[in-house]
Amino acid sequence: MSKKILVWFRNDLRLHDNEVLFEAISKSDSILPVYVVDHRLFDKTKYNTNKTGSIRAKFILESVTALRDSLKKIGGNLLILSGKPEDIIPQIANEYQISEVYHHREVASEETHISSLVENGLWKYRINLKHFIGHTLYNKEDLPFPVKDIPDAFNQFKKKVERDAIIKPCFVAPEKVNVAELSDWGNLPSLDALGIIDPEKDERSDFDFTGGEEEGLLHLQKVIDEMQLPPTSKRIIFASKLSAWLAMGCLSPRKVYWEIKKTEHIPHTKTMFNHVLLGLLWRDYFRFMFKKYGNTFFKPQGFSKDVHVVAENEGENLENWKNGTTGFPVVDAVMTELNKTGFISNMARQAAALCLIHNLKVNWIFGAAYFEERLIDYNPASNWGNWVQIAGLGNDQKAKTNYNFEKSIKIIDPKGDYVTYWAS
Ligand SMILES: Cc1cc2nc3c(=O)[nH]c(=O)nc-3n(C[C@H](O)[C@H](O)[C@H](O)COP(=O)(O)OP(=O)(O)OC[C@H]3O[C@@H](n4cnc5c(N)ncnc54)[C@H](O)[C@@H]3O)c2cc1C
Structure with a gap:
């Protein structure tokens, strides 16, 4: 029997530096890439706010659409379904005779709870959910200490990881993919169908955030080009504006790191290189602190x-x-x-x-x-x-x-x- 692996995409909407996708392709005959639109993401919170406002909702939908387009370009597709992952993933894994399900592990409790429910659902069919770590610059297993001993003080964390840990190279983006045979790959709901009003662009806004890997990579290139321009006073509060693509996983932090590192030999890029690197370290630090302390942050x-x-x-x-x-x-x-x-x-x-x-x-x-x-x-x-x-x-x-x-x-x-x- 041919081996089929289901790739469950969540906040890792990219082909580059995606270990889950890379491993799934190399370990199977075909893969089934899936994105589940979980309506709980758009619920109200107990603080009378929405979990996801219209601007981010639009960015998410654009990023999912872009992922589907990228997969299509290399011979694949993305199955898009709406509902709860814990209902949908086990059901389709069983239906399509999936051998194993791969996904990236999250750190916050709501997300990890959903993973546990999916894992339980899959076990009923004797299917394994394999967890990967792919949201940070430094991998957990490459840190010079176990999670419980990660220093609470950011400066100590920074000093120790910079001295003793390594940043891995990126996984290459696949150029071809075999996907399971499906007659219906599903549709992405519109903002309207999710009960969200399409956000109007404010004329004072001078920056376009469009979701998706290609847009993220284009923006990263712009950041690199700007880093190489002669220094100006504007740079005092330099902001790369990479965060939205990083948050949805349209860009991997390692990709950002290795790309900006290529400019390191140009003397005046050093300040900005250090600025972005410092930001990525803060990002890693809070993720690891969440892993260490969990719900105390809420x-x-x-x-x-x-x-x-x-x-x-x-x-x-x-x-x-x-x-x-x-x-x-x-x-x-x-x-x-x-x-x-x-x-x-x-x-x-x-x-x-x-x-x-x-x-x-x-x-x-x-x-x-x-x-x-x-x-x-x-x-x-x-x-x-x-x-x-x-x-x-x-x-x-x-x-x-x-x-x-x-x-x-x-x-x-x-x-x-x-x-x-x-x-x-
Ligand atoms: C109250 C508060 C809430 C925040 N909420 C978020 C959030 O929900 N999502 C988010 O990505 N960032 C958050 N940040 C961190 C930071 O403000 C943004 O990451 C940053 O402003 C994004 O702009 P940039 O891409 O130009 O960052 P740059 O300054 O260019 O930094 C490069 C990257 O490093 C990361 N980064 C930088 N600073 C921090 C930081 N202090 N903590 C964590 N990561 C950092 C981001 O991914 C960023 O894209 C928050 C900061 C504060 C003070």
């Missing part, structure tokens, strides 16, 4: 034992913050940019979070839930990890001294242009 008290006291006007302050009507001009501009585009810089995220927590006295958890809805690049570890740390309730207590509201406001808007732009 608790209002974070890592502290204190119980949160609700401020009298918490609800009103929260609404003003969300709507960009706090009376703090830069924060209001930041929230307007977030609401209109789904993206704000790291410094802007810090300023908005510091203002909500310290000036408006609202529990950080409501801010994190709102960012979860609004950010185009949302991923659980980066969002909840940064928020709890800014709130001073994280696992690295020294980190809270890194943040300063006044300083971040000055960096975001030294001359007042930013506020004027977003107030127009």
Whole structure:
């Protein structure tokens, strides 16, 4: 009997550096690539926010469509089904006589819970779910310590991994794929069918985030080209804007690393190379901290034992913050940019979070839930990890001294242009 492997795509919507796809192709006669549109992704949260806002929803659908197109170009296709993965994956694995199911392991509890349910469902048919690790720059098994001993302080983590761990080369993208024979590959629901209103592009937005691997790779090339231009003052708050493609796995962090490393010999690219590398290390750090501590990152008290006291006007302050009507001009501009585009810089995220927590006295958890809805690049570890740390309730207590509201406001808007732009 021929060996068929089902590749379950989730937040790894790419052909390049995709170990799951690479292994599945090399270990089988044919594969069945599957993406499940899980409607729970678009549910309401207990904080009265949406799990996924319209801007990210659009980006996700574009990324899935792009993956299907890429697979078609190499002789394959992508089966797209709607429902719960724990119902769908075991059922189709059984129907198509699949030998094994491959997927990338996630770290946040909702995602890992779904994997466990899929695993249980597959076991009923004696089919194995094989887990791969592919979302980080450094692989867990290449770290110089087990997960439980990963240093809580970011600086120590950085120092040790840079000294003792290796960044693996990328897996090559397949040039040809044999897929199972299917008469119906399914359709991707429209935003409308998901109950989501198509987001209108704001005329002030000067950047296009279009989902998909090809778009991500094109943008990475633009970043590399820009890195090589002679230095300008604009670069002081250089932001690569790679995060949305990284979050959906349209780009792998290793791909970003190895591509930007090619510019290392050009002297003035060093600062930006280090900037992007530092960001990727923060990203890895929060993912590993999630693996180490799990759900503590979702608790209002974070890592502290204190119980949160609700401020009298918490609800009103929260609404003003969300709507960009706090009376703090830069924060209001930041929230307007977030609401209109789904993206704000790291410094802007810090300023908005510091203002909500310290000036408006609202529990950080409501801010994190709102960012979860609004950010185009949302991923659980980066969002909840940064928020709890800014709130001073994280696992690295020294980190809270890194943040300063006044300083971040000055960096975001030294001359007042930013506020004027977003107030127009
Ligand atoms: C309150 C708050 C919430 C955040 N929520 C998210 C989120 O949901 N998703 C997300 O990807 N990032 C999040 N970040 C981190 C960071 O702000 C964004 O990754 C960054 O602004 C994206 O812009 P960029 O691609 O230009 O990053 P660059 O500065 O060019 O960095 C390169 C890459 O490194 C990663 N990175 C950079 N800084 C961080 C950081 N502090 N933590 C984790 N990863 C980092 C990103 O993947 C980024 O694309 C959050 C930060 C704060 C303060």
